[in-house]
Amino acid sequence: MIELEGVPELIDPVMVAAFEGWNDAGDAASTAVAHLDREWKGEVFAALDAEDYYDFQVNRPTVFLDNGVRKITWPTTRLSVVRVGGDKPRDLVLVRGIEPSMRWRSFCNELLAFAHELGVEMVVILGALLGDTPHTRPVPVSGVTSDPDLARTMDLEETRYEGPTGIVGILQEACTHAGVPAVSLWAAVPHYVSQPPNPKATLALLNRLEDLIGLRIPLGELPEDARAWQLGVDQLAAEDSEVAEYVQTLEEARDTAELPEASGEAIAREFERYLRRREPGSGPGLATEGGDTAFLRDPGSGRTRPPKPVQPGPESVPGADAAEGPAEEPGEERGEGPAEGSGDGPAEASADGPEGPEGPSPDVDGGAGK
Numbered sequence: 001m002i003e004l005e006g007v008p009e010l011i012d013p014v015m016v017a018a019f020e021g022w023n024d025a026g027d028a029a030s031t032a033v034a035h036l037d038r039e040w041k042g043e044v045f046a047a048l049d050a051e052d053y054y055d056f057q058v059n060r061p062t063v064f065l066d067n068g069v070r071k072i073t074w075p076t077t078r079l080s081v082v083r084v085g086g087d088k089p090r091d092l093v094l095v096r097g098i099e100p101s102m103r104w105r106s107f108c109n110e111l112l113a114f115a116h117e118l119g120v121e122m123v124v125i126l127g128a129l130l131g132d133t134p135h136t137r138p139v140p141v142s143g144v145t146s147d148p149d150l151a152r153t154m155d156l157e158e159t160r161y162e163g164p165t166g167i168v169g170i171l172q173e174a175c176t177h178a179g180v181p182a183v184s185l186w187a188a189v190p191h192y193v194s195q196p197p198n199p200k201a202t203l204a205l206l207n208r209l210e211d212l213i214g215l216r217i218p219l220g221e222l223p224e225d226a227r228a229w230q231l232g233v234d235q236l237a238a239e240d241s242e243v244a245e246y247v248q249t250l251e252e253a254r255d256t257a258e259l260p261e262a263s264g265e266a267i268a269r270e271f272e273r274y275l276r277r278r279e280p281g282s283g284p285g286l287a288t289e290g291g292d293t294a295f296l297r298d299p300g301s302g303r304t305r306p307p308k309p310v311q312p313g314p315e316s317v318p319g320a321d322a323a324e325g326p327a328e329e330p331g332e333e334r335g336e337g338p339a340e341g342s343g344d345g346p347a348e349a350s351a352d353g354p355e356g357p358e359g360p361s362p363d364v365d366g367g368a369g370k
Helices: 025-039 103-119 148-153 167-177 197-214 222-238 241-261 262-279
Strands: 013-021 043-047 060-064 069-073 077-082 090-098 120-131 141-145 182-190
Touching: 013 025, 013 103, 013 167, 025 077, 025 090, 025 120, 025 182, 043 060, 043 069, 077 120, 103 167, 120 167, 120 197, 141 197, 167 182, 167 197, 197 222
Parallel strands: 013 090, 013 120, 120 182
Antiparallel strands: 043 077, 060 069, 077 090, 141 182
């Protein structure tokens, strides 16, 4: 560990972490933590030693010029703190980096040592997976935990996932064994528009995080970016009849699966969330909006018709046959994790979903640089 500054004394701190790579479809999770850091002006106080955890042939350092002087930025994981004021002040410890290439247990132990020293009360890990979910519907976000008590008290799913996992799953289990309450939030990203950015998925993660930790998160331009993203994908889909037909199929499957959930109580809950998130004098910050860039072609084959994902093992996105099945290596794998309403993992209505998405499908580009 390289300490960059003295460790501050924090108020009721919660650690929020996200890692680029296999667990980060569409860069939705890492972008969410970056948003928190930017909006609340986070101050970096520590960084893990890149030499200990990264293969530099996989995650290469970059060279840049600073006033004519050449410098190198090494791939690593940094910790920053943000002070959130208000009636009930609370601090966040933000962990943002790249999924490590090696020594995962030591990596998690270092993060937990900091959590212990800072008095962190809960760890929330963000992730994103690729699944069969239409871009025209709200982004499914599922919250899972390995702690049965936490699952009951916070209305979360207790994970029963079995299969390959990423650093999100490993860190969550490390927290559980260390006695630190931990929750993973997973957003499902449409596999046919997987390239980053995906502000709609980022916005959905932040909305769910807001509900979980009881803090009002400034959304900035994210709602407008989300709307622009969805309009852009709508336009591209409209230009290809096969893509439009495929999206319609996903919509019908999703709507049918969610019919039992459209109770008066469920609608009332969503409306309450909407009211809490609405800024005075501004439009609703709902998860129906997204960024301005989208690609509907399979980068590998150049096909415009979205390839049918390989049937995932134990998980799939709820209401949409979401899949996050086993994935390929960086740049081609899907994110891992569960989707909202899918129990522990991204399972359509079944699956013993993951504690994280375990695995992208080999014929679908994860697009998250995993």
